[in-house]
Amino acid sequence: MTAETYDLIVIGMGAAGLSAAVSYSETAASGGRAARVAVIERAPKEQRGGATRYTSSWFRVTQDQQLDPKFIETMQGVSGGLADLDYCRTLAREVPDSLRFLDEHEVPTTYFQQGLPNRNTGGGLGMPVGGGAAIVQGLASIVERTAGSEIFYETEAVRLSDSPEGRINGVVVRGRDGLLRRLRAGSVVIASGGFEGNKEMLTQYVGERACDLPLIAPGPGYNRGDGIRMAMEVGADTAGQFDMFHGEPVDARSKKPDAVIYPYPYGIVVNRHARRFYDEGKNSFDSTFEEFAYEIWRRQEQRAFLIGDQTSLSVRGFTDVAFTDLPPVSAGSIEGLAEQLGLDPGALQSTVAEYNAAIGPGRFDPYIFDGKCTIGLTPPKSNWAFPLNSPPYIGYPLTCAITFTFGGVRTDSWARVVSPAGTPIPGLYAAGEVTGLYYHQYPAGTSVIRAVTFGRIAGAHAARYQDSFRHTA
DSSP: OOEEEEEEEEEOOSHHHHHHHHHHHHHHHHTTOOOOEEEEOSSOGGGTTGGGGGOOOOBOBOTTSOBOTTHHHHHHHHTTTOSOHHHHHHHHHHHHHHHHHHHHTTOOEEEEEOSSOOSSSSSEEEEETTHHHHHHHHHHHHHHHSTTEEEEOSOEEEEEEEOTTSOEEEEEEEOTTSOEEEEEEEEEEEOOOOSTTOHHHHHHHTOTTGGGOOBSSSGGGGOOSHHHHHHHHTTOOEESOTTOEEEEEEETTOOSTTOBBOOGGGSEEEOTTSOBOSOTTSSOHHHHHHHHHHHHHHHSTTOEEEEEOHHHHHSTTTGGGBOOSSOOEEESSHHHHHHHHTOOHHHHHHHHHHHHHTBOSSOOOTTSOOOOOBSSOSSOOOSOOOOOOSSSEEEEEEEEEEEEESOEEOBOTTOEEEOTTSOEEEEEEEOGGGBOOOBSBOOTTOHHHHHHHHHHHHHHHHHHHHHHHHHHO
16 A cells, blocks of 8 residues: 655544644645645535535624624533533634635625524624635635646545554545545544534434434535544544434425525424424523524424415515525415415414414514413424414425534644543644534534634644654654
8 A cells, every 4th residue: 555645634624624734734834844744534515525515604793703792602512511611712713714714715704694583693694705615616616727746536534553652643544546645744623524424323323213303515424523533543532412413494395405484583483283383482592593493303203394475585584594495385375375285274274273372462573572472382482482473484494404414523722633631642633523522512603613713723833833843853
């Protein structure tokens, strides 16, 4: 098995991997050193970019390009104290530089004010112009024209190699010909995503019926947990909740990637028996959509339906956050809508009538937490409880799609992979969803920005680490 030599090997070319490759090359160049960087990508070129390629890539940032100031408090709360707060503080500190990094590397970002209420940043979100695909295109084009950088498509990383004393010094890969080859390097960055594309691992960790979870887009199908496995084989610790995942409620009819349906607070949601099962108004959609999606999968047989009317459609922003490519099912009566959705007409009529009769006093205002709620209804609707009595009625069939898994490799604030004792494994870094961070709930809008941030940190630290190692060797 022949060996080719590089300074850095990056496994995966989503936001984390590409940020690491660019950051390494530029840090090395700033020190007067030309760098050889190899990027290993399981997918063919036309499908490169993993999950990043398909995401809208919302950023949980304020208008002055700071991470949501409530993020660390939120992480501590939702994780029950399990989240690595030093890691979170590093993310908060580095986000402005990460946004500048994107802007300086052909990925401009924008900030938009969202009309519907949310609990994150006062109503606004940032995102790259062109979404995640723009990150892949912009950073990949820089890697492609950087002297010394090479991308290996349709190539699988099989295992890490290390020296007798445990320093990571390369990767064994399998190419299109099926043969193994060894790539040597002073450092390796694992950025190959979680294990949402691996039904065996999903069943092992997430549990029964995990095989029923569709992928939110084709890209995550390449994320098969190999990076986690390889790191654990050389003694890496783990972090994050392995039996939990980030899911989203999507249009069950659509084949479009990321066909998420967010405006359920402005209607009611029912299961296949046409019964309500969730408090649609308990919080803003950005704070509940994951919990709602998980409920559909775990306890509602992967089938749910958003039921609304013309008042729903009149809410400014309603259709803007329904990312399907298909119009809602529509009918002039509740019974007619039920028939089109495959629900029992009498059961849906009874559910809607029961809901309408339970609506309490107050003025409906979709743009604030209006407190207009139901009385004596189980489950309640805590905000935005207006009667469904304005035909034509509309409906979206929903299912839960998996976006990424929570469990992964443990790293420190420099993106170094660490052992269970917290000791960095020399030469090994990880960034993005291959690293574990989240427990119980995913604070929306943080996955891609943390991938960029810690990919950037990993590349820069690896370059400086190798420079210092050369000087002391």
